Structures are given as structure tokens and as C-alpha cells.
Amino acid sequence: MVATRLTRPLTGALLAALALTACSAGSTSDPDDGDGTGPTASTTEEALVAGLVAEPASLDFTTDTANAAVPQVLLVNIYEGLVKLGQDGEIEPALASSWDVSDDNLTYTFDLVEGAMFSNGAEMTADDVVFSIERVQNDWTGLLAAAMDVVASVEATSPTQVVVTLSQPSNNWLYNMTTRIGAVFSQTGIDDLASTPVGTGPYLLEEWNRGDSIVLSRRDDYWGEPPYFSEITLRYFDDGTALNNALITETIDVIATVQAPEALAQFEGDEAFQIIEGTTNGEVLLSFNHRQPALQDVRVRQAIRHAIDKEALVATCWAGYGDLIGSHVPPTDPWYEDLAGVAPYDPDQARALLETAGVSDLTLRLRLPTLPYATSCGQVVASQLEEVGITVEQDTLEFPAQWVTEVFADTRDYDMSIVAHVEPRDIPALFGNPDYYLGYDSPVVQGLLAEADAGTPEEQTAAMQEIARILSEEAAADWLFLLPNLIVAEADITGLPENAIGEAFDLTLLARS
Amino acid sequence: MLLRVLERVGVLVASLVVSSVLVFAFLAALPGDPARIALGVNATEESVAALRADFGLDRSLPVQYLDWAGGMLTGDPGVSYVSRAEIGPQLADRLQVTLWLVATATVIAVVFALPAGMVMAVRHRRLSGLLLAGISQIGVAVPAFLAGILLVTVFAVQLRWLPANGWTPPIEDPVMFVKQLALPSLSLGLVQGAVLTRYVRSAVLDVLREDFLRTARSKGLTPYRALSRHGLRNAMVPVLTVIGLQLATLLVGAVVVERVFVIPGLGSLLLDGVANRDLLLVQAVVMVLVVAVLLVNFLVDVLYVVVDPRLRRA
Numbered sequence: 001m002v003a004t005r006l007t008r009p010l011t012g013a014l015l016a017a018l019a020l021t022a023c024s025a026g027s028t029s030d031p032d033d034g035d036g037t038g039p040t041a042s043t044t045e046e047a048l049v050a051g052l053v054a055e056p057a058s059l060d061f062t063t064d065t066a067n068a069a070v071p072q073v074l075l076v077n078i079y080e081g082l083v084k085l086g087q088d089g090e091i092e093p094a095l096a097s098s099w100d101v102s103d104d105n106l107t108y109t110f111d112l113v114e115g116a117m118f119s120n121g122a123e124m125t126a127d128d129v130v131f132s133i134e135r136v137q138n139d140w141t142g143l144l145a146a147a148m149d150v151v152a153s154v155e156a157t158s159p160t161q162v163v164v165t166l167s168q169p170s171n172n173w174l175y176n177m178t179t180r181i182g183a184v185f186s187q188t189g190i191d192d193l194a195s196t197p198v199g200t201g202p203y204l205l206e207e208w209n210r211g212d213s214i215v216l217s218r219r220d221d222y223w224g225e226p227p228y229f230s231e232i233t234l235r236y237f238d239d240g241t242a243l244n245n246a247l248i249t250e251t252i253d254v255i256a257t258v259q260a261p262e263a264l265a266q267f268e269g270d271e272a273f274q275i276i277e278g279t280t281n282g283e284v285l286l287s288f289n290h291r292q293p294a295l296q297d298v299r300v301r302q303a304i305r306h307a308i309d310k311e312a313l314v315a316t317c318w319a320g321y322g323d324l325i326g327s328h329v330p331p332t333d334p335w336y337e338d339l340a341g342v343a344p345y346d347p348d349q350a351r352a353l354l355e356t357a358g359v360s361d362l363t364l365r366l367r368l369p370t371l372p373y374a375t376s377c378g379q380v381v382a383s384q385l386e387e388v389g390i391t392v393e394q395d396t397l398e399f400p401a402q403w404v405t406e407v408f409a410d411t412r413d414y415d416m417s418i419v420a421h422v423e424p425r426d427i428p429a430l431f432g433n434p435d436y437y438l439g440y441d442s443p444v445v446q447g448l449l450a451e452a453d454a455g456t457p458e459e460q461t462a463a464m465q466e467i468a469r470i471l472s473e474e475a476a477a478d479w480l481f482l483l484p485n486l487i488v489a490e491a492d493i494t495g496l497p498e499n500a501i502g503e504a505f506d507l508t509l510l511a512r513s
Numbered sequence: 514m515l516l517r518v519l520e521r522v523g524v525l526v527a528s529l530v531v532s533s534v535l536v537f538a539f540l541a542a543l544p545g546d547p548a549r550i551a552l553g554v555n556a557t558e559e560s561v562a563a564l565r566a567d568f569g570l571d572r573s574l575p576v577q578y579l580d581w582a583g584g585m586l587t588g589d590p591g592v593s594y595v596s597r598a599e600i601g602p603q604l605a606d607r608l609q610v611t612l613w614l615v616a617t618a619t620v621i622a623v624v625f626a627l628p629a630g631m632v633m634a635v636r637h638r639r640l641s642g643l644l645l646a647g648i649s650q651i652g653v654a655v656p657a658f659l660a661g662i663l664l665v666t667v668f669a670v671q672l673r674w675l676p677a678n679g680w681t682p683p684i685e686d687p688v689m690f691v692k693q694l695a696l697p698s699l700s701l702g703l704v705q706g707a708v709l710t711r712y713v714r715s716a717v718l719d720v721l722r723e724d725f726l727r728t729a730r731s732k733g734l735t736p737y738r739a740l741s742r743h744g745l746r747n748a749m750v751p752v753l754t755v756i757g758l759q760l761a762t763l764l765v766g767a768v769v770v771e772r773v774f775v776i777p778g779l780g781s782l783l784l785d786g787v788a789n790r791d792l793l794l795v796q797a798v799v800m801v802l803v804v805a806v807l808l809v810n811f812l813v814d815v816l817y818v819v820v821d822p823r824l825r826r827a
Contacts, residue, residue, distance in 0.1 A: 057789045058596040063560075141560040194597055210603060211777030211785060212680060235679075235775075238784060241662070242775050245677035249669050401790075 043218070047231040048493075048510060051243045051252040053259055055211070055236035060193035061180045062140045068422065068503065071180040073214060073234060075504035078119075079199035081182030082110050082129065082162075083174065085502035089332050091174060095124065095184055095200060096162075105169035105454075112160040116223040118186040119204040126156035132185045133164070140181070147176040169454045175425065179503050202227050202508050212236065216507070228495075228511035247273070247488060254493060256505055258486035261319035267488050274491045278498035279323060281330050282422040282483030284373060285430075286381060288476070290439040292415050294362060301475035303353035304416075305343035307388040308381060314481045317376035322481035327472040328427050330482055332501045334457075335464035342472040350388040363391040367407055367414040369399035374418040377480055381418070408437045420483055424501065427467060428453075431476055440476050517818045525811045532803045533585070537578050540796050546570075547792045551594035568594060568793075581796070590797035595789045600797050603782065608801065610680060611771070611778035614698055615763045621702025622709050623756065629706075630713025634721060635736045637714070646714070652707025657766045661700035661773040668696060678775040697774040701766055705759050712755045713748070720744040750817075757813030761806040 054069040061070040076084055082096035093099075096110040116124040136148040152167040166173060176182070189198025197205055202224065203216040213235045218227060235252055237243040240259035244266065246252045258264060267273045286308070288295045295301060310324045323331065326339035354362070364385070368378040375396060382392040397403040407414045421430060432449045434441035445467055452463035471477070485500040495509035540547075548564040565571050568591075569580065584591055590600040629645055636642035655663075669677035675696055681689040720726060721736075721744065729739040740748075768780030775781075779798055786794035 054788075055785065057593070057785075057791065058598070141557065141563075209777065211607065211781050212775075237678075237775055238781070238788075239772055239775070242678050242773060245665055245670055246679070246775070249673060249677040251676055251679055 042511075043226045043228055043230070044512075045230045046228070046512065047233065048229045048254070048507075049233045049235060049252040050254040050256050050507075051235050051237055051246055052256045052505075053237060053240075053243070055214075058194040059197050059205070059208075061183075062135075062145075062193060071503040072505045073216075074197055074199070075180055075183060075502075076201060077203045077216060077504065077507045078197050078201045078205060079180075079183035079185070080116075080201045081177055081184060082112075083177050083182065084504075085175075085178040087497055087499070087501075089334065089501055091178060095129075106166050108164045108166070108174070109157075110162045110164070112162065113223055114160060116200045117221050118189055118198050118200055119219060120186055120189045120198045122186050122188050124184065124186070124200050125159045126162045127159075128187055129162045129184055130154050130156050131187050132183065135185065135190075136181050144179075144181060147173070147179075147181055171455070171457070171460050172425075172428075172453055179424075203232065206231070227508040229507070232507050232510075244488075247490075254487065254489040254496070254510075256487060258488060261321045261484070261486060264319070264321075264486065264488070272491055274489055274493070274496075276485070276487040276489070276496050276498055277321065278485040278500065279330050279332055280422065280483045280485045280500045281332075281424045281426075282420045283325065283328055283330065284322075284377065284418065284420045284480045284483060285328075286377075286478035286480055287417045287419070287438055288478075289412065289414050289416070289437075290441065290476075291412065294359070294364065295415060297357050297359070298474055299353045299357040300359055300362070301478075302343060303350040303357070303388065304385065304390070305475050305478045306346045306350035306353065307390070308384050308478065308480070309345040310340070310480060311345075313377060313380045313384075316380050317373055318481065318484075321484040321486060323484070325479050325482050327468040327479060328421075328430065328477070329464070329468045330501075332499050333425065333464075335461045335468065337465055337468065339468060339472045342469075343475065343478075347384075347388050354389065360389075361391065362389070363393060364415040365393045365395070366416045366418075367403075368394065368396045368418055369403040369407075370396050371399055371419070373420070373483075374399075377418055381416075381480075412437055412439070418480070422483070424503075427464070427471075431467075431471055438477065442470070442474070442476075445470055518815055521811060521814045521818075524814075525807060528807050529804065532807065533582050533800060534578070536796060536799050536803060537581060540792055541574055541577075543792070547594065551790050551792065564594065568592075585797070585800060590800075591793055593791050593794050595791040595794075600794055603794075604779075604797060604801060607777060607779045607782045607798075610776060611764070611767050611780065613683075613694065614701065614767050614771070614776065614778060615760065617694060617698035618701035618705060618763055618767075619756070619760060621698060622706035622759065625703065625706035626709035626713050627752075630710045631717050631737075631740065633710065633714040634717035635740065637718060645710075649707040649710040652704055653711065655704060655707075656769075657701050657704045658769045658773050660704050661697060661770050664696045664700050665773070678773075680774075680776045680778075693774075693776075697770050697776060700773075701763060701770050705763060705766075709752070709755060709759060713752055716748040716751045717744065720748045723747070753816060754813055757809050757816075760809045764802055764805055 052069070052072070056070045056073065059070060059074060061074065075081075080094045082094060082099070083091050084094040086092040095113055095116060097113045098111050100109045101107070110129070112124070112126060112129070118124055133148065133151060133154045136145050137151065150166050150168060150170045150173050151164055153165045155163050157163050184200060186198045195208060200223065202219060202222040204219050205214065206217040207215040209215075213233050216232045216234070218230045235246070237246065240263065243255055243259065244263050247255050248266070264275060267275055286304075288301055288304070290296060314320055314322050314324070324340040325331075326342050327337075329336045354360075366378055366382055368374045378394055382394050385392050397406055403417075405411065407417050423429070428449050430436060430438060431440050431442070432446050448463045448467050452460045452467070455463065485498070487496050489496055492513050494511050494513050497506060497509075546561070546565075548561045548568070548570055552561055552564060569577065572580075581591065588601060590604065592598065593600055629649065633642045633645045633649070637646075665677050668674050676693050679693050681693055683690040717740065721740070723744070726739055726744050729743050730736065734742065767778060768783060770776075771778045771780035772784060779801065783795060783798040785791075786798060
């Protein structure tokens with residue numbers, strides 16, 4: 001999500017992945033159990049202006065064209081789902097005050113909150129939930145909707161109770177319900193989704209000045225705890241410097257996603273501002289095309305991983321911000337392990353591996369999309385591979401059209417590329433599907449993925465940890481770094497998310513101290 | 514004279530037809546299916562096919578062209594592939610913003626260039642004239658967006674006198690409107706003014722060498738009085754032409770300056786269209802810019818004929 005501008009067209013390419021441990025069989029959750037999700041202390045008539053990048057072209061996220069900027073604004077703030085993703089990655093109650101899961105993990109019974117109203121005045125009932133889930137299956141376009149395929153039936157057993165039956169146990173499904181596909185729509189409020197969103201959330205769309213800003217105003221009839229700010233303006237900037245200047249000159253109060261990390265220095269040490277540095281789901285991948293004979297040898301792939309000094313690379317191409325992860329798991333996932341040590345920087349080891357593989361004068365093509373981080377990281381990767389004797393032929397392909405045609409979708413005529421994969425829990429999409437552009441085909445990993453989706457939370461975590469380790473040891477790709485979540489704000493603003501882990505930028509927690 | 518004007522009208526219509534074909538053909542020749550491009554990486558084959566049918570992209574190119582050109586003529590550029598919003602009202606909104614910017618910048622350029630150019634011409638052998646010429650030479654060399662960045666750094670970030678960026682419609686808050694318009698129109702206007710100064714200078718210099726001005730001087734008029742009485746009207750003919758040409762440059766320069774100052778004008782609409790892969794929107798904005806440039810040139814041509822009696826004969 002944080003990487004909206006960098007990887008926008010990829011967003012949603014990857015069906016969200018394995019699910020979370022939060023909801024074990026038969027567990028219930030309650031909004032009042034006080035586990036740190038408490039809303040803001042008070043409400044005010046104050047207004048807030050936040051600066052973002054990548055203005056949505058349409059506010060309808062049920063279609064293909066919706067990029068990550070749409071749920072970023074709308075989810076949680078205007079639309080709510082049955083469940084939402086908490087700051088610690090736990091699945092938390094939203095429109096469902098609690099839920100039960102049957103022993104066979106196939107039947108989910110949701111009890112809905114009472115008194116939730118849509119912004120068009122209609123009351124939210126179980127029928128709206130059924131309507132929304134069935135609409136994803138029948139009317140949504142785009143690959144994301146496939147996450148709802150596992151639902152066999154959905155039924156309103158009372159005005160405040162919904163029963164969902166799955167065709168097979170799936171940990172992923174409830175996790176996916178925290179994303180845009182879980183949003184509950186009004187049966188009478190979908191006539192103009194592109195510019196008039198109707199949801200149950202604490203804010204409603206006050207005004208949309210295309211090309212400039214979106215204004216949200218707080219609803220008086222919100223069913224839950226009302227948020228602190230009465231009005232929030234989201235201003236969109238194409239230019240990272242203009243965004244920084246707007247904060248310096250107090251035109252805006254928050255930079256929600258810093259686009260030029262090298263410019264952060266001007267805010268450091270200034271008491272008027274706070275800098276938040278957390279993590280995202282955006283793994284910057286040096287991809288290997290497993291269809292190329294030269295890259296089918298695991299020793300060659302391992303040699304490439306050993307040849308690249310990740311720390312020097314991050315310092316050069318992302319101003320030193322960003323974690324080194326070593327596999328395809330961000331620290332916010334429950335099965336995270338620090339695997340950066342699996343393939344440390346060791347050019348001698350790299351040369352030795354190439355020698356045992358019997359490879360000399362290897363030439364690889366590095367085909368980069370025209371994205372700032374990709375082209376700058378590409379230089380570093382190329383020069384470090386040259387050090388260990390691999391010849392790198394670099395070229396750049398216009399992003400998205402040309403890169404998608406030649407690397408991602410059609411011809412797949414590449415050896416290596418660099419792109420950030422920003423979707424949460426996207427291992428199944430990347431490494432579980434041999435038809436994906438990576439062409440990684442491991443029956444072991446595919447079997448473990450199926451186990452993880454169907455198993456208990458403990459089994460899921462164990463399986464996912466094993467997968468992450470296999471991916472790293474087999475050098476299924478190289479993970480250059482994890483895109484950081486960088487926020488700069490006026491010092492007295494509280495409630496800013498440290499880590500960007502879900503699809504929404506949760507404005508309801510923001511306040512001024 | 515009427516014949517001359519009609520001739521210009523003919524040239525305008527022909528240019529419009531040719532340029533519309535070019536704009537359409539250029540975007541049609543871009544690699545990739547516009548529906549696929551608009552829908553992005555994740556689109557399913559069905560939704561691409563549906564979009565192609567919805568927007569008539571499955572028809573032959575000449576048919577699509579005639580449909581589009583007809584729509585543009587009647588003021589209906591169609592519906593965006595991406596946002597499914599009418600393009601017409603967006604164009605009208607954004608055009609107003611850009612016109613404010615271009616108009617203010619033109620006024621600034623003229624107000625700056627006329628006196629400066631005249632002083633430079635009259636004092637072209639003195640230090641003050643050379644100094645002014647040097648300053649304007651720097652102005653010519655600096656692109657508008659760089660001037661914008663410099664102005665923001667000095668007047669917004671350092672001195673905090675003016676907002677760094679943004680746009681407020683004049684009816685909503687006139688004071689804020691002026692404050693926010695100041696830096697972008699200055700950065701466009703000063704650069705164009707510097708260019709214009711050079712033309713004013715050389716036009717005035719030419720006039721100063723004319724016999725009739727020497728006669729005026731010998732009657733005892735000061736250089737400035739001789740110039741304003743007898744020379745200015747003659748010098749204005751080439752200057753007017755240049756102002757017309759600069760209007761076209763300003764429209765294009767505004768595209769970049771709007772980005773620096775986060776102003777929702779035609780330029781940002783164009784760039785957003787490109788970023789969202791909204792080809793129909795891009796096509797419409799480019800066509801509006803082309804039409805504006807052609808219209809300005811046409812008006813300058815006609816003004817020529819009106820102003821310069823020599824062109825009416827022959």
C-alpha cells in the first residue's frame with residue numbers, strides 16, 4: 001500500500017495469501033475486551049490535512065482499475081467490513097461484534113453490531129452483508145474477487161446474524177475479509193460507486209476536487225466511537241518535493257507516504273516534526289526467471305544472492321531506509337523469522353559456487369521497469385554481479401505497459417528483474433503458482449501452502465516458516481529490501497500507524513495531543 | 514482584406530483537421546490495446562472485452578476517428594475509460610485554472626518586458642542597459658519550472674511569505690487565490706518576460722535607427738518622447754507577434770509549472786491521464802492544447818492583417 005506510486009498497476013496482481021492465526025476454531029472476539037484497540041479519547045471540531053500520492057481515478061474499488069489508493073482512503077474510514085486488521089496484524093471485530101467458527105473450520109457465524117447506519121440513511125442489516133458477499137462473487141471484476149470463491153453459501157439467519165459456509169477450510173478467507181473484498185455495501189447505495197461511496201464508517205465523502213483533494217467529514221450518526229477530527233482533507237501530490245514543502249509551510253499536517261527518503265534529512269532534528277519509520281508488505285524482489293536454463297541451477301541463484309551487498313544497496317538506492325528480510329515475509333507476519341543470514345554478502349563464496357556449478361562467463365539480462373527504485377538498485381546489482389564474474393546486460397522497459405508485456409504477462413523474455421510486491425501475504429501468488437512470471441515450480445512448497453491454508457494456526461505458522469526458509473535456501477529469488485513505511489507529521493499528531501500492513505490508511509485513530 | 518481573413522480561416526480549419534488526425538493516429542499507434550492498458554495488469558480477458566465493446570474500441574479506426582472528432586466538435590469528448598466520468602466538464606474546469614495562470618503570467622511578462630526592453634534599447638551602450646540585458650539573458654536561460662522551485666525555496670520555505678503550492682478558486686477565497694497564484698504566475702511570467710524583453714529591445718533598436726526617428730530627435734524631442742510619440746506603434750507589430758507565440762509556449766510551460774505547484778489545471782489533468790493510462794482523456798487534453806495554440810496563431814495572423822496596412826494589399 002505504501003508503495004502505491006511505485007507499483008500501482010501490480011496492486012492486486014497477487015491474491016492475498018495465507019491467513020492469520022488470530023481466529024482459531026471456535027474463538028470469539030469482543031470489541032470491548034480492551035486489547036488496545038480503544039478509539040480516541042475525545043472528539044473535536046478540528047480539521048486535519050494529510051498529503052498523499054496517487055489520487056484515485058475512481059472511488060469504485062470493485063473493478064479492475066482500482067489501484068491501492070482507493071481502499072487506502074475508503075476502507076475503515078468510509079466503508080467497514082465485518083472484520084478489520086489491527087495495528088499488530090490481528091483480525092479485529094468491526095461490523096461483526098463477534099464470530100464463531102465451527103469445529104470443521106467450514107462455518108463462520110457472525111453476530112453484527114446494532115444500530116449501524118449507512119450514510120444514505122439505510123440501516124445496516126444481515127441482508128446487506130449477504131448482498132455484499134454475493135456481489136463480490138457475481139459482479140466484481142478483477143482478480144481480487146477470486147478470494148471469495150471459497151465461499152459456498154452465505155445466509156442471513158436473523159437481522160443481526162450471518163452464517164457463511166466455506167467449501168473447504170481456509171485460513172486465508174477471514175484474513176482476506178479485512179481487505180476491500182470484505183467491505184459491506186448498502187443494497188440501496190451502489191448506484192454511483194465511482195464518485196458516491198455509501199458505507200457505515202465514521203466518515204463520509206464531503207467533497208472530491210478532482211486533481212486536488214478529497215474531503216471527508218465526520219458523521220454524527222456513526223454507530224461506534226466517533227473519531228477525533230471532524231474533517232480530514234486528503235491532498236494529492238504528484239511531486240515528492242512539493243509534498244515536503246507543503247508540510248514545511250504548514251499547508252498540510254501529515255505526509256502519509258514519503259516518496260523521497262533522501263529528503264527526510266530536512267525534518268530530522270526539527271522538534272516541530274516527528275518521523276515514523278516502520279515496515280510495509282512491499283518486498284523489493286530481484287526476480288529470477290526459473291524458465292531460463294542458467295537460472296535453474298540452485299548454485300547459480302545462491303551465488304547471485306551471495307554476490308550482492310544488501311546494506312550498501314539500500315544505502316544507495318533507498319537512502320538507507322528499509323529492512324533486510326532474506327525471504328518473502330515481512331516482520332509483521334506471525335511466521336516471520338530473520339533469514340537475512342541465509343545468504344550473507346560473500347563474494348568469495350559466490351565465485352566458489354559458480355565454479356562448482358561449472359559456470360564461466362555467464363551473461364544474464366537484467367530487464368528493469370522504469371521505476372525509480374528499480375533503476376537505481378539495478379545499477380548496484382549489476383556492478384556487484386560483475387565483481388564475481390557475471391556479465392549483466394541491463395535495459396529498462398517502460399512501466400507498466402512494456403514491462404508487463406515483456407516480463408510480467410506475455411513473453412516473459414527476461415533473466416532477472418526488480419519490482420516491489422506490495423500485497424500482503426503474497427507467497428502463494430508468487431511462489432505457489434508455476435504459471436506466474438517467476439516460473440518457480442516447487443511441489444514441496446505448493447504442498448506446504450495447501451497445508452498452511454487448511455491447518456490450525458500453529459500448523460499454519462509452522463508450514464509458512466518452513467516455506468520461507470525453503471525459498472531463501474533455494475534462492476527462489478533475492479530479496480533486496482523491504483520498503484519502509486515512512487511518515488512525517490507535525491509533532492503533536494498521535495495515532496499514526498507505525499507499520500503499513502493492511503489496505504487502509506486508518507484515519508479514525510488520528511488525534512492531536 | 515476579407516479575402517485575406519478567409520484565407521487564414523481556411524488555413525486554421527485545415528490545420529485543425531490535420532492535427533486532429535495526427536493526435537488520434539499517434540495515440541492509436543501506441544503499442545498495446547487501450548482497453549488492456551486502461552484496466553491494468555490484473556484485468557481479466559472478459560473485462561477487457563467488455564470495455565472494448567462499451568467504448569466501441571472494436572470498430573475500425575476511421576469510424577472511431579470520425580466518432581471522436583464529431584464528439585470533440587460538439588463539445589463532447591466522451592467518457593473516460595478509467596474513471597467512467599464525463600471528460601467534458603473536467604476539461605472545462607481544468608481549462609479555467611490554466612487560463613488564469615496563463616493570463617496572469619502574460620500580464621506579468623508584458624508589464625515587465627515593455628519598459629525593460631525600451632530602456633535596454635535606448636541605453637544599449639550604457640552600463641545600465643547592459644546590466645538589464647545581462648539579467649534578461651539569465652532569465653532566458655532559466656526554465657520556468659526551475660524558476661518555480663527557486664521561488665518556492667526562497668519565498669515559501671525560507672521566508673514563509675507565500676504558500677508553497679495549492680489552488681483555491683477565486684470565488685471561494687479571493688485572498689488565498691491571489692497568494693497561491695503569485696508564485697506560479699511569477700515563475701512563468703518572469704521567464705517569458707525575459708524572453709519578450711529581448712524582442713522588445715531589438716524591435717525598438719530597429720525603430721530607433723529609422724530616419725523618421727532621427728528627424729523627431731532633431732526637432733528636439735528626448736529619446737523616450739520621440740520613441741513614445743513616433744516609434745512605439747511601429748515597434749509593436751513584431752512584439753505583438755511574439756506575445757502571440759509566447760501564449761502558446763505559456764500553455765505548454767503551464768503543464769510543468771502546474772506540477773511543481775500542485776495546481777489542478779490542464780497540465781495536471783494530462784499527467785494524471787498518462788499516469789492512469791487514460792488514453793481518451795490524454796487525447797482530449799492534447800487536442801484542447803493544440804486547438805488553443807492554433808487559435809492563438811490564427812488570431813495573431815488576423816491581427817497582422819488588421820494592424821499592418823501593407824499586408825492588406827497585394
